[in-house]
Amino acid sequence: MKTVIKQSLLLLPILIAVVFVAAPEGFATEYLNGKLDVVGYLEDFTAWRPQKSKQEDKGYFSNSRSTFYLKWSSKIIECPNYQVSFHGILRDFYESAFDIDHDYSEASNSNDHNRFRTEKGNNRLREIYTDIASGPFQIRMGKQVATWGEADGFRLADIINPLDQSWHWTLEAWEDLVIPINMIRAWYKTDLPGDISFETVFIPDHFAPTRLAPYGMNWGVPSITRQFWLNLTQSTPHNSISNYELGFRIGAKIKGYDIYLQYFHTRNDDPIFTDNYPKLLKGVLFGGEKLFEFKRYNFLGGTITGYNDWAKSVLRSEWGLNIGQKFNTTLTGAPPFGIRSQDTFSYMIGFDRPTMVPYLSAWNNYRSYFISMQMFQTYILHPAPGLVRPPNFGSKESTFTAFTLILETGFRNDSIVPNMLVAYSTTGWGFFLPSVKYKIGSHWRFILGGGVYWGHSKTEGMGIFRNNDEVTFKIRYEF
Amino acid sequence: MKIRMKSKWIIGITTTFSCLVYLMLTSVWSTEMKWPAPCYEGKTLDEVRAWEKQWVGKTVDASNVDGVKDFLPETYYDRIKHPEKWGAVSFVIIPYQYIKPTDGLIKATNDAAGKASVDNDEVLHGWVNGIPFPEPKTGAEIAWNFDAITHGDTELITNRGWLVDGKRKSERFLGRAKIWRMYFGGRTDVPPVPEFPDNTKGYRRGLLYFFIEPYDMRGIRNLSIRYKDTTKEDDSYAFVPAMRRVRRMSTAQRGDSVGGGDNTWDDAWGWDGHIRRNKYKLLKTQEVLMGRHSDKPLTPTKGNIDHSGTQRERINCYVVEFTSKDRDYVYSKRICWIDSETWRMPYEDQFDQQGRLWKTTEYAVAPVNSRGGMVTTVFSANTIDVQRIHSTPSIGYPQSIGEEIPQENFTTDYLIKVGH
Numbered sequence: 001m002k003t004v005i006k007q008s009l010l011l012l013p014i015l016i017a018v019v020f021v022a023a024p025e026g027f028a029t030e031y032l033n034g035k036l037d038v039v040g041y042l043e044d045f046t047a048w049r050p051q052k053s054k055q056e057d058k059g060y061f062s063n064s065r066s067t068f069y070l071k072w073s074s075k076i077i078e079c080p081n082y083q084v085s086f087h088g089i090l091r092d093f094y095e096s097a098f099d100i101d102h103d104y105s106e107a108s109n110s111n112d113h114n115r116f117r118t119e120k121g122n123n124r125l126r127e128i129y130t131d132i133a134s135g136p137f138q139i140r141m142g143k144q145v146a147t148w149g150e151a152d153g154f155r156l157a158d159i160i161n162p163l164d165q166s167w168h169w170t171l172e173a174w175e176d177l178v179i180p181i182n183m184i185r186a187w188y189k190t191d192l193p194g195d196i197s198f199e200t201v202f203i204p205d206h207f208a209p210t211r212l213a214p215y216g217m218n219w220g221v222p223s224i225t226r227q228f229w230l231n232l233t234q235s236t237p238h239n240s241i242s243n244y245e246l247g248f249r250i251g252a253k254i255k256g257y258d259i260y261l262q263y264f265h266t267r268n269d270d271p272i273f274t275d276n277y278p279k280l281l282k283g284v285l286f287g288g289e290k291l292f293e294f295k296r297y298n299f300l301g302g303t304i305t306g307y308n309d310w311a312k313s314v315l316r317s318e319w320g321l322n323i324g325q326k327f328n329t330t331l332t333g334a335p336p337f338g339i340r341s342q343d344t345f346s347y348m349i350g351f352d353r354p355t356m357v358p359y360l361s362a363w364n365n366y367r368s369y370f371i372s373m374q375m376f377q378t379y380i381l382h383p384a385p386g387l388v389r390p391p392n393f394g395s396k397e398s399t400f401t402a403f404t405l406i407l408e409t410g411f412r413n414d415s416i417v418p419n420m421l422v423a424y425s426t427t428g429w430g431f432f433l434p435s436v437k438y439k440i441g442s443h444w445r446f447i448l449g450g451g452v453y454w455g456h457s458k459t460e461g462m463g464i465f466r467n468n469d470e471v472t473f474k475i476r477y478e479f
Numbered sequence: 480m481k482i483r484m485k486s487k488w489i490i491g492i493t494t495t496f497s498c499l500v501y502l503m504l505t506s507v508w509s510t511e512m513k514w515p516a517p518c519y520e521g522k523t524l525d526e527v528r529a530w531e532k533q534w535v536g537k538t539v540d541a542s543n544v545d546g547v548k549d550f551l552p553e554t555y556y557d558r559i560k561h562p563e564k565w566g567a568v569s570f571v572i573i574p575y576q577y578i579k580p581t582d583g584l585i586k587a588t589n590d591a592a593g594k595a596s597v598d599n600d601e602v603l604h605g606w607v608n609g610i611p612f613p614e615p616k617t618g619a620e621i622a623w624n625f626d627a628i629t630h631g632d633t634e635l636i637t638n639r640g641w642l643v644d645g646k647r648k649s650e651r652f653l654g655r656a657k658i659w660r661m662y663f664g665g666r667t668d669v670p671p672v673p674e675f676p677d678n679t680k681g682y683r684r685g686l687l688y689f690f691i692e693p694y695d696m697r698g699i700r701n702l703s704i705r706y707k708d709t710t711k712e713d714d715s716y717a718f719v720p721a722m723r724r725v726r727r728m729s730t731a732q733r734g735d736s737v738g739g740g741d742n743t744w745d746d747a748w749g750w751d752g753h754i755r756r757n758k759y760k761l762l763k764t765q766e767v768l769m770g771r772h773s774d775k776p777l778t779p780t781k782g783n784i785d786h787s788g789t790q791r792e793r794i795n796c797y798v799v800e801f802t803s804k805d806r807d808y809v810y811s812k813r814i815c816w817i818d819s820e821t822w823r824m825p826y827e828d829q830f831d832q833q834g835r836l837w838k839t840t841e842y843a844v845a846p847v848n849s850r851g852g853m854v855t856t857v858f859s860a861n862t863i864d865v866q867r868i869h870s871t872p873s874i875g876y877p878q879s880i881g882e883e884i885p886q887e888n889f890t891t892d893y894l895i896k897v898g899h
Contacts, residue, residue: 029691039694073899087899136887145723146723147723148724150724173721173722174721174722174723175721175722175723187895189887189890189892195890197892251892256714258891305727306727307712307714307727307729312729312732313729313731352727353729353731354729354731354735355732356732362832365736365864365867366734366736366743366809413736413739413741413869413871414736414738415642415651415739439651439695441651441652442651442652442692443694478694478695479694
């Protein structure tokens, strides 16, 4: 019976898709004279590992996820003086990799299957917020996503919402990974020279950490054992005013450059071990104690973007100073841990350039190639002896340097869109993500892709997944 | 004493003569400068009406197109004449109807007549608003007239586009977008005229695209700002919903395809680049049948690269060759038909870098009521890649012309504000 239910759930998106094929115009996107519009998609995502991971004894399927996604916007009041609108996103999924891959099912804990099989509770309602705008003022309240940053692939200044890295690490679009948070955002646009504008973000009580999977799951982190992972979940603070986060941003245009400066008082989305040794020992040996803490720090940063005519490129830059970020320290590499405040400085410089490549573009009906490159550097300022580095860093490095390259173009009037992203860190890890999107008609999209991951160490950067190269396939019906 | 008297006489005679010459010239200007000038009037109009008695109401297709061959661009005639290659296409002939410019445009043009000039680098001087050259003599002057007219100063239109593969007889919906266009300078019809008083940044025009369909384009809001300074490239921004942020966009490749269509960024409205980027040559004037009152629904045939049903009337066009100054530009040249009455570009041929015919683009317009009077707007457009037998037709649904659009809409803050 259970198998029948599982199979039915697996087949449901396909059946719905077949209904759409029979009536391709079946989904109108606008209702009530354009006051309400609804869009969405049904997607099936399968990731297959050509070689079963040798070290973890995991299965061939790293993902088999069917997703239903619905997004709506409605205009409630439209007056000349003020406007009120209401927006939301509903998402649910069914992850069936455990069901179809016996080896994976055996290698991972069955309790975790239930945890990761579908979206849970309120998480299904990903976003739900109200917008109120009046002249130069605007306020947005509810569960939402706020993005303050210019970088692609890595996040320096964009730190307001945490990420869900539990199901496909950071290899999907941010839109699918970011965890919406209850917050209030407000904007004010001045008439001052330079188009100066102000923005503020206030998170009253909602805290969500970076979502990770336990070891044993396909995208679990080896250093986070299942017991640690369970403890991590328990250590997450409940919603309360003590979780408040507050940020400000000021923007201006100066000589054709868009400049933003921002400040954010935040709680770190990534945990550190508690420095209470008796508690730690008791927790590890007997359980019941919260081993992790999410410490506060201040972020000061900014972004600059502008178009340079000589380079025919958009130049992008982002920087951030984490003031008083907390790190664990240990001189022995094992507990007891200490906690030490450290400042870190990060920056990114990059450019985007659509380029007509000689011969290649001419052969492709004069379609340009989008080239985007970025360089990232993070410095831990005056690192303390025995400082436990973030996973991106080498175990003894105080500097993290990485480069990314994105290439994209379109063939056959953009019905075939190849894309590739390469990231390389000087500590030796990196990844390569090629993909080809094929558009058939107005609704169907097929994306064949892959991931190649490498690294010297299984604890650094993408080295964590160095044995998990994969081929991915997405089929999506969009409406 | 005698010499002084003589000098006075000479100065007096010279001054009087100069004044007479000035008066003669200005009176000649005021009598000869005739603008607005309909395509046909008087005797020529009678001749056109006589011709129309034979043709108006008729559907022209491959069987009878030879009868109007002289009134069609050669490339269009070829498409109608050879349905086995291009698919069957027909159009309907309607009578010529004069489209009177708005009062604001007439006033601005007459007030500034004779003040504008174009230098050898195709840069315009001495122009504020209106038609800079009511009686153009050169290709560059015609090009500037085409560029200067604002067609009601503001516009909100919804556009739908398709991709048609003529070889496979297949179609794909390209998308639907709402487009806001507003001129900040060179305005003629909607106050403030000729320019917003607080236009300190020197904006010429703002363009805002809200993409509605398909899903992978939905929610993208693209803002493009053009400056009065023609040496300055446009500013472009896009709100990308997947990233939830506004991203600065490069405007370097204006010869690049728009969203995978056959048309490029420069192809919008016939030519949407800076005028100084080309050299211009007036080839001839030609009477052609073009869609100028073509607001009836078109009748596309699935898989056909061109659509039937355009209502065409006889008009007078300037035929101007646009040659790019950039040797690496995607087109080596364009041959453009520019309506002498509305300064629209109803038709153009585009040639590849080897000089071969690559594409043709047609814009069928119709007059609509705007706040400043009657102006034309584009009801349908079609770019046809004749080498690949592929096309990108689109249909426009004008929603408002000449209505006020808040200046705030053309800012990145607005993109964030309405971005979800």
